[in-house]
Amino acid sequence: MAEQDKVVIVTGAASGIGAASVGAALDRGWRVCAIDVNEIDVGGLPSGHVSRLIATRADVSDANACEAAVEAAVGEFGRVDGLIHMAAVHSTKTWRELDAAEFARAMAVNVTGSFLMAQACARAMERTGGGAIVLASSGSINVSGVGGHGRGGPAYVSSKAAIVGLTRALARSFAPIRVRVNAVSPGATRTAMTAEYDEDALRKVGERTLVNRIGEAREIASVACFLVSDESSYVVGDIIAVNGGGSFGL
Secondary structure: OOHHHOEEEEEOOOOHHHHHHHHHHHHOOOEEEEEEOOOOOOOOOOHHHHOOEEEEEOOOOOHHHHHHHHHHHHHHHOOOOEEEEOOOOOOOOOOOOOOHHHHHHHHHHHHHHHHHHHHHHHHHHHHOOOEEEEEEOOOHHHHOOOOOOOOOOHHHHHHHHHHHHHHHHHHHHHHHHOEEEEEEEEOOEEOHHHOOOOHHHHHHHHHOOOOOOOEEHHHHHHHHHHHHOHHHOOOOOOEEEEOOOHHHOO
16 A cells, blocks of 8 residues: 555544644545544635545544444545544643542543544454554653643543553554554643643743743644654654653753
8 A cells, every 4th residue: 555545544633633633644645534522624624635534523432433433434435544543631620629520531531532443443454454553642741730720630641641551552462463553742732722821831831841832733743644654664652752852851
């Protein structure tokens, strides 16, 4: 299969890094199945992009919905070669505010949903000789966010920490069927999740990076597309930090 003929599923496609990943994948010439629990607006895309795109709604915490979404992609395009899984829910509650229901919801969507989408895609990829899966962790697991003011709290941070273990377990599990699994770990990025930050908070977050700013969704999306592409064929089971040098902890 030629690189330009890839079929890629992108979740969380209605906004943020997911939407940017849809655009980046289409720019590469790939065919894309965009998935979100909310309606996906494709009105602003070039006509040449729209012809290579299908959009469907699905709750990734529902196993049947994940299977149906993957089969929709197979039914339209004949195969699935890649998954860029960006679907997630945020939780900003502090430990005093957090209850069991919200903690469970964060784990169900962010962790179980990641597994269910990866599982459904791996089954489809196995039938056609393999593929590549990209999950999404978060730089918040390193700075240990406590919540409040739009920042990820214990439920969100815990769910994104779990993605590290899930990525490594699936990388080993899927290796025999020629499916690579990696994850991106974005730093603070200009999306709906940081929309509640005031200018002072954005400045302080940016100052903790080596490039003195927060990231843009397209910058995360480009790395996710690289990890799906054949260019990253020797990258397996890794967590790629995309945070402007924020790992240095300035």
